[in-house]
Amino acid sequence: MGSTMEYLLAPLDGFTDCRYRQAYADTVGGLPRAIAPFVVLVPGRRVRLSHLRDLWPEYNRGMAVEPQILGNEEAYFPAMVEALRAYGYNSLNWNLGCPIRSVAAKHRGSGLLPYPAQVDRFLERAYACTQGGFGLSVKIRLGYRDRAEIWPLLDVLNRYPLRYVAVHPRTGVQGYGGRPDWDFLETVLPHVKAPVYYSGDIFTVEDAHRLSQRFPAIQVCLLGRGVLNDPFLPRRLHGETIAPDTARRQCLALMERLHENQLAYGIRPQSVLKRLKPYWLRLDRHLYGLSDDWTARMKTVQTLTDYADLIKEYGNI
Numbered sequence: 001m002g003s004t005m006e007y008l009l010a011p012l013d014g015f016t017d018c019r020y021r022q023a024y025a026d027t028v029g030g031l032p033r034a035i036a037p038f039v040v041l042v043p044g045r046r047v048r049l050s051h052l053r054d055l056w057p058e059y060n061r062g063m064a065v066e067p068q069i070l071g072n073e074e075a076y077f078p079a080m081v082e083a084l085r086a087y088g089y090n091s092l093n094w095n096l097g098c099p100i101r102s103v104a105a106k107h108r109g110s111g112l113l114p115y116p117a118q119v120d121r122f123l124e125r126a127y128a129c130t131q132g133g134f135g136l137s138v139k140i141r142l143g144y145r146d147r148a149e150i151w152p153l154l155d156v157l158n159r160y161p162l163r164y165v166a167v168h169p170r171t172g173v174q175g176y177g178g179r180p181d182w183d184f185l186e187t188v189l190p191h192v193k194a195p196v197y198y199s200g201d202i203f204t205v206e207d208a209h210r211l212s213q214r215f216p217a218i219q220v221c222l223l224g225r226g227v228l229n230d231p232f233l234p235r236r237l238h239g240e241t242i243a244p245d246t247a248r249r250q251c252l253a254l255m256e257r258l259h260e261n262q263l264a265y266g267i268r269p270q271s272v273l274k275r276l277k278p279y280w281l282r283l284d285r286h287l288y289g290l291s292d293d294w295t296a297r298m299k300t301v302q303t304l305t306d307y308a309d310l311i312k313e314y315g316n317i
């Protein structure tokens with residue numbers, strides 16, 4: 001499909017960490033850029049190096065990664081920028097989309113969307129301390145409770161030279177329910193000064209095609225759950241036909257590499273199993289030939305030996 005859309009790996013906390021990003025780049029490929037899952041703004045004049053471990057350059061050789069921050073304390077921002085600069089980053093994304101209740105209740109993530117004055121204060125301070133080529137962008141939803149919240153928010157955002165505004169067109173309270181509101185997005189788009197990146201529910205080549213048709217002005221699309229569902233989605237979007245056998249084989253390679261990366265990162269073998277399972281359970285069963293019985297056993301597997309047997313079984317089918 002001849003589309004000029006650029007696809008990025010969306011931040012998925014708990015999934016698209018450096019172990020996954022590196023494994024993905026080494027085995028699947030086709031997604032050269034990612035926004036990393038959020039790191040929380042923390043008090044203090046210096047950010048501890050371990051707090052930013054996911055962003056350490058040695059774990060991030062496979063994809064170009066942009067860090068993301070979560071928080072509302074402008075006073076904590078300068079130390080974070082300094083730490084990120086020291087690792088060679090020259091831009092970051094501010095998370096104004098996280099829907100988790102406990103986060104939003106503290107006016108963080110999407111919980112900050114109804115408070116444009118606070119957003120303004122934050123951005124003013126952020127821009128004041130990022131003179132010299134450090135880029136800022138935001139990732140938003142349409143509002144926290146109500147889509148009308150976006151208008152005063154845009155008045156603020158449009159006053160700053162944001163690199164882009166990534167929009168996941170749902171409200172915060174909606175979580176992941178319902179569908180992204182493309183009609184409302186259409187009314188919003190002409191009022192956003194910065195380039196808009198799209199995020200939300202692109203699971204198939206057809207979904208991406210509909211998006212490009214409907215919003216030709218959008219040049220960049222984030223892929224999140226669609227990649228977990230089908231790791232080969234980005235390559236399909238670039239026009240490749242992937243035989244089911246190849247997809248299965250390379251998916252196995254991806255998961256093996258992820259396993260190795262978890263161990264190399266220092267995660268204990270028992271925890272590795274807990275971390276690997278959700279990736280298998282997010283895969284499209286049909287595309288990847290996962291039977292109900294196999295999936296049920298993967299859900300309940302308790303030991304790495306039994307896990308290895310399940311993987312072997314999958315590889316032999």
Ligand SMILES: Cc1cc2nc3c(=O)[nH]c(=O)nc-3n(C[C@H](O)[C@H](O)[C@H](O)COP(=O)(O)O)c2cc1C
Pocket residue numbers: 010011012013014015036037038068095097098139168199200201202222223224225226
């Ligand atoms: C498990 C999970 C973790 C997420 N973590 C983040 C995050 O750290 N930062 C962020 O901006 N969005 C996060 N999101 C939102 C996604 O980046 C994306 O905007 C949303 O899932 C819709 O896109 P999708 O349908 O392509 O997944 C997360 C979503 C999920 C399901």
